[in-house]
Amino acid sequence: QRVTGSRLKGGDPTANVVSLTAEDMARRGISTMEELFRQMPWAYASNTSQSSRYFDAPVDVDREIGTGDGMGIGVSFANLRALGSENSLILVNGRRVSGRGGSEYNAVNLVNIPLSAIERVDIDLGSASAIYGSDAIGGVINFITKKRFTGLEATVRQELSATDADRRVMSVRGGYAWDSGSVTANLSRDESEPVNNRKIWTSMDYRDLLGPEYDRRNSIAQPGIVCQQAGGFFGTYWLVFPRCERGAPSLQLPLGHSGVGATVDDFTQELALFDYVPPQNGWVSESLGLNVRAEQYLGDGLMVYGEALLSEHDAYIEARTFADGYIIGADNAYNPFGYNVAVTYAPFREVESGQFPTANDESVHTMQTVNLGTVWRFGGSHELDVSVTRSESEQESTAWRARYHRTEDEPTAAEFYRILSSPDPNVAFNPFGDGSAQSADLSSFLVPTFDFGGRTVGTTIELVLRGNLLEIWGGPINYVVGVEDRTRKIGRNWSWFADRGRDVLDYWEDAYAVPEPESGLRAEFMELGFPLFGAKNARPGARELYVSLQARRDTHTFTGPQGGIERIRGGFEPNAYRAWQPGVGWVDAWGPEYDTLQGTANILDAEKKDTTPRIGLLYKPLDSLSIRAAWTESFHPPLFSQQFSVEDIRMRDFGLFFQDYLHPDRGEDDFVFVSLPLIDAPYDPEIKSEYADKLSLGIDWRSESIPGLRWRVDWSQTDFTDKIADASNFTGIHPELIAGNEKVIQRDENGYPISATRGLVNLAVKVSEYVETSVQYSFDTNFGRVTPRLTYSRFLEEYFQLTEVAEPTSRLGTQHGSDRYRLTGQLTWQWERLAADLFVYYTPGYTNDRPGSCNNVVGRCLTSFQQLPAIEATSLTTVDGSASYWFDNGLRLRAGGRNLFKRESPSPWSFSGILGYDPTRWDARSRVLYLELTWAMQD
Template sequence: MAMESSVSKAVRQGLIYSSLTAVALGTTSFTVAAEENEEVERIEVTGSRIKRTDLEGASPVTLITTEDFAKTGALSAADVLRQSNLNTFGSFSESSGSTWQSQSNINLRGAGADRTLVLINGKRMPGSPTMGGSAVNLNTIPTAAIDRIEVLTDGASAVYGSDAVAGVVNIIMKRGYEGLEISATGSSPEQDGGDEWKAHVVGGIAGDKGSVSFSVEHQDRDIIYQRDRWFSSSTGLDEQFYNDTTGVSAYARNFLDMTTFAFSPMEACNNDKMVGGGHVYDYGDGDYICGYDYTAEGADHAAREYTAGYINGEYFITDEITFNTQALFSRNETFGRYAPAAGWFNVDADQIEIQNWVDGVNTGSSTNENAGRVYYRFTDVGTRDSTTIDYSTDIQFALEGEHDDFGWDLTYHFNRAENSNYGSGYVHRPTVEALVESGEFNFGPEGNDESVVAAISHDVLAQDFMDFHSINFGINFEAIELPAGMVGWYVGTEWADYSYSSEVDQESANGEVIGSSGNGSGGDRDVWAIFAESVVPVTDDLELNFALRYDDYSDFGDNVAPKVGLRYQALEDVVIRASWGQGFRAPALSDLYAADSFSADYATDYRYCELQGTSANDCTESQYDVTRTANEDLDAEESDFYNLGVIWNITDEFSAKVEYYNLSIDNVITFISLDSLLTEEANVGYGNLSNGAEIVRAGDDPNGRLLEATTPLVNGNGFDTDGVDINLNYTGFETEIGEFGTNLDVTWVLSYEDEEYFDGPTNDMVGRNGLPEYRATWTIDWEMGSHSASILTQYIDSQSEDTDPVTYEESGKINSHTTFDVTYNYQTNWEGTVSLAVRNLTDEDPELDSNLSYNTDLYNLYGRTYLVTYTQRF
């Protein structure tokens, strides 16, 4: 091959010397003439198991280095990946109070975190048991041990199997490291909460017979309460109408008459824990309620304490055989807080005192005439505090051999995840109902005494486990000589065993705990696979790639995934590449076997608003009781993915890359959201929902207020998305005041066609709330002697706020979002580095809708944050 990518050259040098430098969150792709007699090291690049001499193959790979980490100011790999424009529609991050509060993931192409495969050194990481085994928790991966991250933005099920539908994130750990590095970072937002510090030690030695590398790190971050940010704290507390408030819950001290289905405030509203000590809101439809300000107690971002260790050892048994072992250990503890438990329970007639409000006037109190439900906030019990402790152990043993053009590898991989969630401040429903019936529960403003509080209080426990074993064996060789060279081959087999269990305390499993959700589940599966790849040099300028994989699952069936790609050196400075492949995603074990679980979902009941004379724009979302059900009859998802790219080295310093992608997924495994059920109901009528879904309205009346719903897990029809990735890179601009470089990455989503509701009409949803059309990352770098600096600009496009449930017309606007991260570094003459950084220089808040809500997957709430780091190398 006459041409060579300079990034490929840099990657090889990085693998050998650990000195790779790449652009922030993007790739550099420009070619230069290779020296005629230069010996080229073959490397394995994510997306293929065949070692090659060029990073730019038939599939696009984005390189993220440790230098790029520093430019973002982020202290974890999870935070870095979430900021990438390839994480198109955002992804989940730590959320206070939920069972997922310790979790973080990556969502390539907006296709879902469970359709993005995560590898460690090219080997599959099993999904987190807390997320049902469907996605990897990035918070378990030691950041200090990372050498680089390779992101394949192409389907790769033919190479790696299930989950590689939208792409692959391959986290490459340090190996063969020499020296010692000690580093400490302090981080402080201008606004309250979220202070953070981190320290790590990285070291290693190498000799003629092998090497040992290790790292130890600790990270500590404070909690961020909702009251710490103006946009997440409550508003409109003294308003007349409930719809004019934010952060106020109807789960306060209110009664729903199950005969008339009218809401009324209780006498217990006259309590200083309720808004205004008993302020009453007009709830619409002639109903009145008091409210509870849940933002006064709850938190948005969990506190986190993280400790991790990593060790890698390699031993050269002979000149041709190497033994390699690595182990990763992490302990991730988080603390979150919800407002006091809220729930409903049943009362008989003549058990409580309610207030009678007519046209905004309190006409006095009376005993409830009919049986009903009390929507109650248990402030006497205190806040719901949640502590999660996650342990992760990952161990690999590998033998690798090479002889001339023949190589082989054998790897055993073990992963153990133990996640525990301890919660206090919850309430035992049967005890409450028994005390209500006996008259011992005090509904008066003064509340309950200590003996009642102790009787109804309940601590919850949820524990999730995943054991994963795999054995991989493969051989690579060259066979069949063509005029342009030898055909490269890789043939391998893989066996994996998953054992998953999720357990909760018995009262939670029985649905007897107010303020809790979730249920237990468990399952086991074996997977066996065989796969093959080849690289065929058709001419000096044209290379073809083929891959085929067969997977057999013990619990649901088998799958065959093919892939074809090509790389064509069209001109001396122009490369054209393309690939097509089919993929699949197996149902997670929790998808198949989880017990029914309770969830409090937010949704907007447009139909009920219309009946009340409220316009769609003024109709606000509310929280409803939802039961989620698993499905043992789920099929695997299937996908088609193809890309077409052009790489042009315009000059030695300036390069451009344009990549078109198209992803189509069928049989999508999904819970039918409550919003989707409401849209379906508006089209098919009350009581006519499909797939076992159910909506229950007051009095079983189609025009009644929504009370609760059941939503099943199903195979939907699927969705299609396509878009363009653009990269422009310029380096080596020398001036009297230093050398400059710049890199621009843009992801432009051309379409995202999905169903409006299950089995309903399909529309292009790009530009809707949470689905921005554009995301961009622009970096400017400067270096002069011992000084260097960078400015990282990140842009998220504007979105519409609402979509009409009938016409699907979009309305309202959520503004675009631009942030600037600035970093300065000074290299001392004693191998030390001082780094100063400001994240979110202009102190931008998240982009808010008219209800002051924001998309937590797309934006964070830290605001302007200052960082200082000192690193010493020996």
């Protein structure tokens, strides 16, 4: 059995580990790992099933955002203390598993961890990098799977959501044991539905709630908006990228007009705003999970074991469907203009009726982890553990859209363009009206537009020797020594239907001259535990004193290119594309040629290494009082893509417009607007590793005079320095903070800016200081045991600085930061076979300080595209409850609900108004009622 936070036999008593058993999680009413971390005050929901498609996290909050290469579907990550999901290390049975397929950040996708296979979850918020290496800066989450089970158990669960996000879970567990071994298997299936947004809010016009600036209705509407298609010398270019003729007005039929029999005079320049609420959030999904563990003893001291965790998660979500930039030919039966027009049309009515196929995204995420090992116990107290772990994750995602431009060889092209220009009203596409007179066959309109594939494979060989050394005052010295050898390969490719048809990009081969970059790690580690005072020599004031020393030496190796390739820009040619021209057919079209790369990449080796130390202390002056303290320093090396690129660092042929807050001539103004020559640095061979210093202190007191009374307090601080970020993330958003960074803005001896560099930068520091205290009292009554518990958690500090002289930017209590504090109350009642739990969660209000940009000049929006006024969100209190009962025949019934009183989102606005609620603070499944049946037959 592995213990989180240490490889010592029996664990390290100085580690701050929070453990939640399968029963604890069941009492909370959760059915996925995502829901577990939503409830934890030290976890920030930056990337979940409800936010991954929309949330654009600042670099200091999270870098593994789902809206990147994987389109944000089928992904969910844990982000401990808002330090980034890439810094929250996830283990299974104490061993690493692969992160999302194709991603350099080793953030593990929680959808591939089946809850039914988990016996308990250990979370170490302290300092585990000296044990597990990099990625553990924010903390460690260790999923311990079920094992050594004999018998048969089956569970069926049905959840009903107030917003239609229902879920069904089925699992079967079986196990068999013999004299010298055992085997356990767990199979699970999970089906879920997306959130029905229209049960939460019904209008994109928020003016009555938030003020005149908050109207997010738009004119991509039904009836469609039309204009004369652009022509001229480069007219064929606009066949690929349809647009209005310069000066041509945008026109629309009145609301309610079908488009049949319309004349030019029926169109108006007064465009109607359309109120469209996206129908879904989350996914239609199916998950399958299989976990198998087998072990066999070969004599008294030798055991061999094997375990496998296999999972697949299929996800599907509807996207907004619209026909954007369609060219409707002059011959179209519904076109009254007599010339080709460009149309933007949202076929809402046709989508609702099923006539127009719905745009959608779909993905498949798989993970296969296999671990084989042997344990040899010898010499009374010594143990040698040798293991090999291979973990592979893959991702395939596809986006289907009703795109306009198609190539000659696409199967749907001929029919699609025929419908757009047909003079037959029974065949022609009608984008001019309200959709009520649509008779065309639209099955050819939806086509694949973007594919992404990713694969990550990691192999780890680990050798660990542990045991006891000589006896000292309080007991034997515990020791661990070991080595770890790890390799990781990452494959990634995109395929999209661009101007010339289907373009395929092998990301690594094309940009880094290696098909699958491989990184290596060799680590040596040790642990020593010194029981200075213990049962043997305990005395008043020193019942126990334990000192833990840990150290790990990590050497990361990389091989990749650093320059050597010159990019030759392509020209603008009259036959770059083939495009469809209504009334003519396929023609050559103007367009830019592809860039070409010349030269030979300089392939080099790079190495990043450092030592991670840790010192821990446990002191018990009384049997009822424990005091823990620990310090550690950890590091995280730069990614492959941050150290390598085939292209050289070069001066660009365009500049950077920058608000210089340190300009010598700014006078009484805040800044001077300047244009600077721009240096493009696609890689940085001198980028520093990221570092973190951690301090933690904990007190645990159990009353001797009042049995059952317990009080705990835990404090910790993390100073995260040299965090790697892209400087371009700050030159536009936070120019006042980056102006003093000489790596980004270069200045002469008088302080005048002379150039800017677009590349990587090490942030000065991000600080997270957190305290949590809880009190509980367990007592017996004639009707069972009752335990009330109250937990108060607070972030004392959460800020970052871009430079050492920059003003700190606090995230606390803002959209992109942790809650200032949380209160959690729990009441547990246990009486023989009956158990019940009540949970109350309180979070204070917060400030949505990044609500998006103004659409136009109105109210407090003095200019278009300035930042909207901040929104003050209200507090939120939710109540969960559950109850269970074991029957004589092995049947257990569990029922309960989450958010029983159906409390609404504390903010009616998030992600620039895309959603009418904030899914980072509120679960959009709203009230969830569930019923669970478990039948068990055990030896």
